[in-house]
Amino acid sequence: MTERLNILYSRLLDHYGDPRWWPAGSVYEVMAGAVLTQNTAWTNVQKAIANFGGGLSPQAVEAIDGERLKDIIRPAGSFTRKSLCLKALTDWYACYGYDDERVRRQPMARLRDELLALKGIGPETADSILLYAFGFPSFVADAYTLRLCGRYPLDAGGDVHAVKSFFESRIPRDALLYNRFHALIVINAKAHCRKKPLCADCPLYDTCERRGL
């Protein structure tokens, strides 16, 4: 890991501790949550998940009628697209017999292409599923990561693809490390750096402040 990235990571880790992160109980719940949280507050996703009554499984989603699925996930917004996307994602999972280990034996690049081919799944959602659901070393470059790159002097580029390859080429290819790093970025963003100006108790405050951000 480069010096600058190491400093960033260490500061976040010292301040927040090991996050070991994604608030979900199962692999499939992570997959579904990744879709439901697209441009949507996590509190709304929780409401949608709660509407499954603890029965958020691929078998359940396959069995649920499309119209009823819309109604269940309504609190997460954009429910027409997301319901179709959930169905497509579940069909994809069914191709592997809902078997996590079988998915993990496939080449990551191929899985990513398959996910990106599904309507409603783009780069951020695909990477979240690969990393947080299945434990592949695919770095997630989401809105929080882009915002951090705009503030912290990494010179990582401006778009999702550039930022993703920036981190992946400079961090050891380790899924747990990717997990911690991105989780820390999100936790920091939620806790301190939601918008300008940064608050003084943000562990990145001095560096960002020096840049006038």
Place this chain on the structure above:
DNA sequence: CGCCAGGGCCATA
């Protein structure tokens, strides 16, 4: 009230 939240698709030019 208006803004925005852990995006992505689609229509334009």
Place this chain on the structure above:
DNA sequence: TATGGCCATGGC
């Protein structure tokens, strides 16, 4: 390929 409108709810 690069923008911009759109989806849609709930919290603030």
